Amino acid sequence: MDSFLIKGGVPLRGEVTISGSKNAALPILAATLLTAEPCIIRRVPDLSDTRYMVKILESLGATAKFEDGTVTVHAKKIKGYADYDLVRKMRGSICIAGPLLARLHKARISLPGGCIIGARPINLHLKGFAALGAKIKIEGGYIDATAKKITGGSMFLGGRAGPTVLGTANVMMAASLGEGITVIESAACEPEVVDLANFLNAMGAQITGAGSPTITIQGVTKLHGAEHEVIPDRIETATFIIAAAATNGEVTVKGGRADHLRAVLDKLNEANVSVERKGADMVVKRKGKLKPVDITTLPYSGFPTDVQAQMMSLLALAPGISILTERIFESRFMHVSELARLGAEIEIEGPSAIVKGGKPLSGAQVMASDLRASAALVIAGMAAKGSTQVNRIYHLDRGYEKMDEKLKQLGARIQRVEGS
Numbered sequence: 001m002d003s004f005l006i007k008g009g010v011p012l013r014g015e016v017t018i019s020g021s022k023n024a025a026l027p028i029l030a031a032t033l034l035t036a037e038p039c040i041i042r043r044v045p046d047l048s049d050t051r052y053m054v055k056i057l058e059s060l061g062a063t064a065k066f067e068d069g070t071v072t073v074h075a076k077k078i079k080g081y082a083d084y085d086l087v088r089k090m091r092g093s094i095c096i097a098g099p100l101l102a103r104l105h106k107a108r109i110s111l112p113g114g115c116i117i118g119a120r121p122i123n124l125h126l127k128g129f130a131a132l133g134a135k136i137k138i139e140g141g142y143i144d145a146t147a148k149k150i151t152g153g154s155m156f157l158g159g160r161a162g163p164t165v166l167g168t169a170n171v172m173m174a175a176s177l178g179e180g181i182t183v184i185e186s187a188a189c190e191p192e193v194v195d196l197a198n199f200l201n202a203m204g205a206q207i208t209g210a211g212s213p214t215i216t217i218q219g220v221t222k223l224h225g226a227e228h229e230v231i232p233d234r235i236e237t238a239t240f241i242i243a244a245a246a247t248n249g250e251v252t253v254k255g256g257r258a259d260h261l262r263a264v265l266d267k268l269n270e271a272n273v274s275v276e277r278k279g280a281d282m283v284v285k286r287k288g289k290l291k292p293v294d295i296t297t298l299p300y301s302g303f304p305t306d307v308q309a310q311m312m313s314l315l316a317l318a319p320g321i322s323i324l325t326e327r328i329f330e331s332r333f334m335h336v337s338e339l340a341r342l343g344a345e346i347e348i349e350g351p352s353a354i355v356k357g358g359k360p361l362s363g364a365q366v367m368a369s370d371l372r373a374s375a376a377l378v379i380a381g382m383a384a385k386g387s388t389q390v391n392r393i394y395h396l397d398r399g400y401e402k403m404d405e406k407l408k409q410l411g412a413r414i415q416r417v418e419g420s
């Protein structure tokens with residue numbers, strides 16, 4: 001397993017270019033299963049997760065090519081069966097269910113299981129499919145979904161923690177290729193949902209309201225091939241902005257979308273970090289001493305759960321008390337004990353982490369537990385004195401394209417150590 005060896009204390013300086021969004025690319029790639037015609041998806045980040053999604057499409061019978069950020073998929077003839085081994089490695093693979101159900105009227109897909117950040121149920125996905133006219137059976141760890149036809153229907157997709165991103169995506173995909181009108185209430189408003197709706201509309205779907213809590217879909221009998229460019233990754237953008245602030249550097253972030261990051265930029269401003277927009281670029285630097293802030297993660301347009309860990313690393317450097325409350329995933333504090341190994345003082349109280357910031361961090365060996373926790377440890381390692389080794393960075397490779405190379409270009413002393 002690879003690790004990163006970081007020599008901390010170097011302020012990041014220079015320019016970084018943001019890649020395409022992982023969480024937009026995954027459902028968009030799955031949506032190519034809705035048509036027998038070829039689709040071309042551009043600005044797909046080259047990650048183990050996107051490569052894996054391409055592998056899933058191939059194992060379902062599609063032909064696919066991933067070259068220079070462009071994925072070409074031709075799902076001429078496909079099967080509707082995905083076994084446990086295929087699905088369990090990546091939770092995002094559940095978004096093949098909607099397209100398979102709509103295209104083949106029958107899908108047998110293994111339940112993906114939970115993951116380190118929480119239980120991650122899919123009851124809302126299944127509730128949505130049922131509202132579209134599907135019959136759902138769960139047996140032996142598999143979902144058997146059948147539908148003579150997708151009839152469309154009205155549904156409320158809000159759950160315990162609010163709307164579901166991939167659940168909304170799954171229902172939107174299934175309802176696009178069917179009959180009747182579907183109305184999703186309490187739909188996820190994330191930019192990734194809007195990007196998927198734009199791709200589906202380019203394929204001939206009739207979706208309105210994506211980006212708002214009410215999405216309306218008029219089913220159509222056929223979808224055709226289309227080309228699409230994936231939106232920039234807002235979580236990668238936030239990660240580099242926070243890394244620049246944590247190392248007290250000055251970085252120009254190119255290709256990101258500030259309008260997708262309003263809640264993050266607002267909290268950074270409160271923390272005394274300036275993110276100035278210069279045309280399409282964002283220039284990041286500290287305004288002065290970092291200040292503590294309180295944050296609660298929420299569905300979009302609230303503060304994203306996917307940025308909570310990275311922000312915690314920054315706030316560990318801000319003198320005073322910051323409270324981070326996690327409202328989306330119940331066990332998304334695995335980074336806390338690792339940040340403590342670097343000297344951060346953080347206590348967990350129920351869904352909140354209380355950060356007593358301002359103590360200098362010093363390098364140590366740490367273990368990455370999930371994708372965003374890994375990013376948080378890399379940020380903390382770069383801000384710490386001395387050497388930090390972040391182990392198990394395969395988590396990071398799932399969701400950040402060439403992170404070590406991009407950081408090196410900004411002057412970070414970071415090295416990938418293979419097989420340690």
Ligand code: EPU
Binds near residue numbers: 119122165167306
């Ligand atoms: N939930 C249910 N029932 C469901 C589905 C979700 O109760 O049927 C709950 C979840 O347990 C959670 C909440 O609803 O408490 C929100 O989960 P959501 O379904 O929105 O998460 P997701 O769609 O599975 C995507 C991203 C995650 C990101 C979340 C929240 C992808 C591939 N994954 O997951 O990204 O954290 O939305 O924004 O798009 C990451 O990139 O590191 C990552 C984990």
